[in-house]
Amino acid sequence: MKSAWMINTLLGLLLVAACQPSKAPKTEEPDEAVVPVRTVKVTEETRTEPIVVAGTVASKEEARLSFKVGGMVARVLVREGQAVRQGQLLATLDMTEIDAQVSQAQFAADKAGRDLKRVQNMLRDTAATLEQMQNASTGFDLAQQQLRIAQFNQAHARIVSPLNGTVTRKLMNEGELAGAGSPVLVVSSTQPNDWVVRVGVSDRDWARLRVGDKATIRLDAYPESTFQGTVTQLAQAADPTNKLYEVEVRIAPAGNRLATGLFAQVELQSSRSRSYVVVPVEALVEGTGRQGFVYVHDQGKARKVPVTIGYLDGQQVLLEAGLEAGSEVITAGSAFLTEDAKINLR
Numbered sequence: 069m070k071s072a073w074m075i076n077t078l079l080g081l082l083l084v085a086a087c088q089p090s091k092a093p094k095t096e097e098p099d100e101a102v103v104p105v106r107t108v109k110v111t112e113e114t115r116t117e118p119i120v121v122a123g124t125v126a127s128k129e130e131a132r133l134s135f136k137v138g139g140m141v142a143r144v145l146v147r148e149g150q151a152v153r154q155g156q157l158l159a160t161l162d163m164t165e166i167d168a169q170v171s172q173a174q175f176a177a178d179k180a181g182r183d184l185k186r187v188q189n190m191l192r193d194t195a196a197t198l199e200q201m202q203n204a205s206t207g208f209d210l211a212q213q214q215l216r217i218a219q220f221n222q223a224h225a226r227i228v229s230p231l232n233g234t235v236t237r238k239l240m241n242e243g244e245l246a247g248a249g250s251p252v253l254v255v256s257s258t259q260p261n262d263w264v265v266r267v268g269v270s271d272r273d274w275a276r277l278r279v280g281d282k283a284t285i286r287l288d289a290y291p292e293s294t295f296q297g298t299v300t301q302l303a304q305a306a307d308p309t310n311k312l313y314e315v316e317v318r319i320a321p322a323g324n325r326l327a328t329g330l331f332a333q334v335e336l337q338s339s340r341s342r343s344y345v346v347v348p349v350e351a352l353v354e355g356t357g358r359q360g361f362v363y364v365h366d367q368g369k370a371r372k373v374p375v376t377i378g379y380l381d382g383q384q385v386l387l388e389a390g391l392e393a394g395s396e397v398i399t400a401g402s403a404f405l406t407e408d409a410k411i412n413l414r
Contacts, residue, residue: 266316
């Protein structure tokens, strides 16, 4: 009887256990993926990198010649490319109107002189007042000044070369109406020491240059030759069109024949050095222009840092800002990283 009771109790307990809902097995959440990477210590270097720009050859002594007064162009005595000497007559206006103005001013001056003499005689005879005498004297002086103006315009109704050189541009022909001050001819000096190359540089490069800095120049016209130059002038304002600062480099022809407009490749050697942070090129993960990003090791995690690129030097990137020397920059494995990703150094 006792055995039967124990058996019934055990069966009851088993039945209760079978009716209980089964519990799902406990699953462990996987750990966050750890990316294996390699790092390199960031170093700092001081360099004087060249500034490479393009420009054109021009004459330092260049004159844009025009007439003092407007008028009809009567003669242009030179052509483009022609050599001229200092003092040579290059062009003249039709003098009909200008000569008439001189004659008119001369007649007015003669009349003012006669009027002044007449009033002086009348003043001695007390037939004229002192005020009349002063007015006549003033009129005579004004007439003399008008005559000087007319004679000056007459003398400058012709163009004379101010230097020895070449006519590089002819902007007007005979029979055209020239305005006062409108360029008619452009004359450039051809002396060996008057050749320069004009280039445009950014504000950052302009700040690094000084008058006297050296330059190496290559011309497409002489592909086998290398010319030496010196910075002679730095613009104090940017060109409003392209926002660049003009730099003038005097070039030594070294016996070669130069001409205005020759294309030049110029490598400027700045006398001022600059400090850069140097990283391997594979550390740069993305970039646009001068801006880029690298990953650095920060307490077992990857941290994305924006950097400013100076320039590339072979397998190295020289950075101007963003990192400090001594940081650990990630090189291998950076393509698989995200911000704050766990990393494992290998």
